Amino acid sequence: MSSQRQILVCCGTGCLANNSYEVYLKFKDLISNKEIQIKPIIKPTGCNGLCEKGPVVKILPDNISYFKVKAEDVEEIIEETIVKGKIIDRLLYFDTNTKNKITDHKNATFYKNQHKIAIRNIGEIDPSKIEDYIERDGYAALKKVLFTMKPEEVLEQVDKSNLRGRGGGGFPTGLKWKTCAKYNHYPKYVICNGDEGDPGAFMDRSIMEGDPNTVIEGMIICAYAIGANQGYLYIRDEYELARKNMQIAINSAREYGYLGKNILGRGLNFDLEIVRGGGAFVCGESSALMASIQGKVGEPRAKYIRSVERGLWDQPTILNNVETWANIPPIISYGPDWFKEIGIKNNFGTKVFSLVGKVKNTGLVEVPMGSSLRSLVFEIGGGVIKDKKFKAVQTGGPSGGCIPKEHLDISLDFDSLNEIGSMMGSGGVIVMDENTCMVEVARYYMEFLSEESCGKCTTCREGIKLMLDILTNITKGNGKEEDLDLLLGICDTVEKGSLCGLGQTAPNPVRTTIKFFRDEYLEHINNHKCPAGVCKNLTSYQINSEACIGCGICKKKCPVDAITGENKKLHVIHQDICITCGECYENCPTNAIEIGGGIFES
């Protein structure tokens, strides 16, 4: 590592949205016009994970991290920190767990408990510079493979590591590669699935944006092991920066001789092409993705003959998820035994999660498999926003399940999550607080899936639609108790009767919310009350006469003047005017506003 000072400005999508590119340009501009003895190097990097506190600026080797940096702060950072070596207290990270300000972000609870393998380089390198990747041992695994290993040895190493596919299914990667290698049917293909479509998930995007070369390196290693000459990166169209950085990386890799003909003079021919996904969620399913690359309608096919035998254009194909590919180079470099020291039995290594929802520290985190959900939410995540009551965590994207507080100590691994009725999925973790309605959550996901199912199977297309109709009815106050039986019956049919993973897992949000939050469903159905105050038809607000101090804040906040009351006297909400927006509830300083049931009947 060079000893020259470096200023790393995070230019991941989250920080870019907060004008981090302006910050980067301002640094460049001011530094070039300033007389400093040794000029620092300024680099735009990929996502640092803590997107909520962005833009993030790191200064090395001082190990000073500044958060929420604005362009206006740049001059001060140069004057104070770069020239005088002083730390600007205002821009430091405030650790909500320890209540301390932290100079080096690595000491923050958010980062301390993480273990980075797949996202090891992100935030540390300029993703558009292949040299940065190479400096951090990039392409060393490829050289090791090409110069010292036979294809069979590569297969053996990956198999021994017990790496399981990070796209959600958790299928053993080594077994997949070994099976594909057996078929002597050429050409063979290697595909990277970058069609991340779960709401609130951005693991793969961050890897492609922040460290594209690691994905490429993983794919070349696989091509060598199975005997493929062509690979595709299927990246969803919305991921513009990911596509751009990936294309830059492909071009640089070609220049360096890592891609193309006779790679590093070792006789391997392999090249990569980016395919833009059209934005259909279902195209993240492997066979639908392959259909899409072939220019067909993005529908999954029955995989009774697996893709490793007949995949893309009916040829043997290996498809892995972005994060899986990012794990390959370290496994080759450090060996399967190193990998197996991380995580737990049958679930070795780490998993990247995108932690979002009602949690204090939202962002991208990588933890060893087997970490507890509690530590993810309450230590790394810092707990629930405004210290409200924790209600549930939804894992695994729209077809994942909702895990209640009784199961917070669940181990984060493929098997434990499946057992409880949820799933790992690609690693989305959405935290929900007491003001989240679980019926509405289930309804929301059914709405998403009813639009995003490919519509091929009757069970999935019409079954999800029926589930959505029933749930909508319940949230509007028209539900009956027998609807729950109909709902569970349809869950069963959709799961068993559908062809691909989307349909087979679609009932998870409905099943788990009924299983763990049945009382909430019954409140909606029998008492016409949404306890979380979300379903507008089933919500009213009343002012508790004992708690009200007559401060008048609710009256001021009410957008429709539905609240009256004199100063320091009890206030009243006029139900005929109230639109149940919840402003009064959110803003009352003494929590005097109470959620009541729907009053639409009276």
Add this chain to the structure above:
Amino acid sequence: MKVEINGKMLNANEGETILELAKRNDINIPSLCHKKGFDGLGRCRMCLVEIKEGHRTKLVSSCVYPVKDELKVQTHTDEIIKIRKDIVMLMYLKSPKNKYVQKLAEEYEIMIPEKYVQKISDDCILCGLCVEACRELGTSAISMVNRGTGKKVSTPYDDESKDCIGCGSCAEVCPTNAITMTENENTRTIWNRTFELVSCEICGKNYTTLETLKYSENLLGQKIECICDECKKKITAATFKESFKNIY
């Protein structure tokens, strides 16, 4: 290859699907999106069967599952019957006014959750047979478009199709009569396009479109006589009769 269906040992051919094997042996597996001559589509899910390989059982769509030696198949378990009933119920909710679906619902004795029946009845059950027919016999003028609940069969952008030859194969295979094909004196309208009809040189009846005739001539590389199917049959029968006369 030996395959057991409902306890009966059957001789199966390499490459054949469970559904084909069953049909060949008069074992009834219901299916709505399968037609002889077409590849299995796996869309309607009615043909689900339970298979046992080793100790594991699972549900598969028999129209696409290739037979394997020593495979054990059950076609009518309680679980499968319940799923089939649900599928018909789901179809009924979407197409309550369609006669074909109504008949199915009766046959399967479906309990209908009335409040979830769609107000606007859609005749298409998205079995995909029309798309297959168009691909096999026509010009791939129609395709599945959109996804999820918005999925339907249509021409590109619902426009009058440039590729359609008006052969009517799609309407012919449609089990629910969902494809509107109307004929006037000299024209046929289908997929928003009107075609000129060609009449039979013998009986004078309109029987196909000019575009279909041209398309067939192009494929064969020769001119085709304008004779309708019925008249062709009559001619063949007459020739037959004539040739048998000489034998006896």
